[in-house]
Amino acid sequence: xxxxxxxxxxxxxxxxxxxxxxxxxxxxxxxxxxxxxxxxxxxxxxxxxxxxxxxxxxxxxxxxxxxxxxxxxxxxxxxxxxxxxxx
Numbered sequence: 001x002x003x004x005x006x007x008x009x010x011x012x013x014x015x016x017x018x019x020x021x022x023x024x025x026x027x028x029x030x031x032x033x034x035x036x037x038x039x040x041x042x043x044x045x046x047x048x049x050x051x052x053x054x055x056x057x058x059x060x061x062x063x064x065x066x067x068x069x070x071x072x073x074x075x076x077x078x079x080x081x082x083x084x085x086x087x
Contacts, residue, residue, distance in 0.1 A: 006065045010053045017053055024049070028066055051077035 006021045015032035028039040047058040051074040052066065054062075059078070063071035 004007075004066045006062050006067065008058050017049075019050060020068060021050075021062060021065075025056070026070070027069065047073050048077060051081075052072045 001015060004023050008019050010017045010019070015030060018029040018031075020027040020029075026043065028046060028049060030036060038044070041049075045072055050059075050062075050070065056073060056075075056078075059071050059075050062074070
C-alpha cells in the first residue's frame with residue numbers, strides 16, 4: 001500500500017518554504033538568501049507554521065490526503081487568527 005504524503009511550497013519575496021507531510025511526521029525546509037536548512041521544532045509548532053503559511057486550498061488538500069487531524073488543527077488556528085471575522 002502506498003504511503004500517504006502531501007507536499008507544498010510557499011514562495012515569499014526572498015525565501016521559499018517546503019512542507020512535507022508524511023505518515024511518519026512533518027518536515028519543513030526553508031531556503032532563503034542567507035542560507036537554508038530544516039526547521040527543528042515540536043509537532044505542534046510545525047502545525048502552527050502550516051497554519052501560518054498554508055492557503056485554505058492546501059489545508060483542504062491535506063485533509064483529502066488523509067491527514068485530518070493536522071488539517072483540522074491548522075484550520076482552527078487560522079480561524080482564531082482571523083481578525084476580519086464578522087460578529
